[in-house]
Amino acid sequence: MKEFTIQKNDAGQRLDRWLAKTLPLLPAPLAQKYIRLKRVKVNGKGSKRDVRLNVGDQLQLYINDEFFDRPTPENAFLSLYQPKLNILYEDDQIMLLDKRPGLVVHPDEHERVNTLLTHIQAYLYQKKEWSPYKENSFAPALCNRIDRNTGGIVIAAKTAEALRVMNQKIKDRELNKYYLCVVQGRMSPPKGKLEGFLLKDEVKKQVYVTDRPQPGAKTAVTLYRTLAVEHGLSLVECDLITGRTHQIRAQFAHAGHPLIGDGKYGRERENKKYGRHGQALYSYRLEFHFATDAGPLAGLDGKCFQVEDVDFVSEYFPNYHWKEDEVH
Missing domain, CATH: 3.10.290.10 (RNA-binding S4 domain)
Structure with missing residues (x-):
């Protein structure tokens, strides 16, 4: 008192x-x-x-x-009385969350409270599963990141061991992350591979695609397949072989098929035409295929998780419905 x-x-x-x-x-x-x-x-x-x-x-x-206490970035979660999370899966080790577009994943200089990580902290604190005030308490951490204006599945670790194991599985490509995007035009061929090198401009927070190696450029490989074509737009599924910053957005723009709504790599006139604000890109499906021991995460092996809805699919391709077999 x-x-x-x-x-x-x-x-x-x-x-x-x-x-x-x-x-x-x-x-x-x-x-x-x-x-x-x-x-x-x-x-x-x-x-x-x-x-x-x-x-x-x-x-x-x-x-x-x-x-x-006085407000700090570390205790911002306290101010969230009813954290807003779309939880696809949760156990005592990890959480899989469907992040909405527009939400930043980590606190930054512009937003400290309304972030995915802060909502996760508030959720676990209110469930009494985590408290930063306990000695040697592990802070919930994200295993992957998604751009502010991209939606999709984010993995959060609830324990230090889960973070270590999941990060290694991601590094060893023992899970597959599939993205949906809407691009302008028709891909030719309809199924294939985009390969190149990405050079990052830290000042502009933008990447540039080159077809040949350059000092500082990193290899970028994206597998894609066209799922539907309507009204000059293509619904495309992407499988990232490499996970570079803005990889999908930059590579499709370089190929002449920018994502609609993309204000950085797209075409402003086309974005206005379709009335899209924010790139039509969603990390919609996650599959676990462990080749080595996963310790406390072994129960995830062979499982697949998929978001329930992607707004731009129903908006631009109302007659298309992706298969949901093998989804747990």
């Missing part, structure tokens, strides 16, 4: 608004709940949220200590 005395500068405020200012990490719905449960007392008694405070009032707060 912590006690506060209302001073002149705080007099006249509503109780709930004083609480929001004093404890910025405490989510508003949780603050209202604590007031209802009389865990916030004014002069030793329970009170209503809209009561006006007076000079000299004594407030007793029966609230967890962590909510009295």
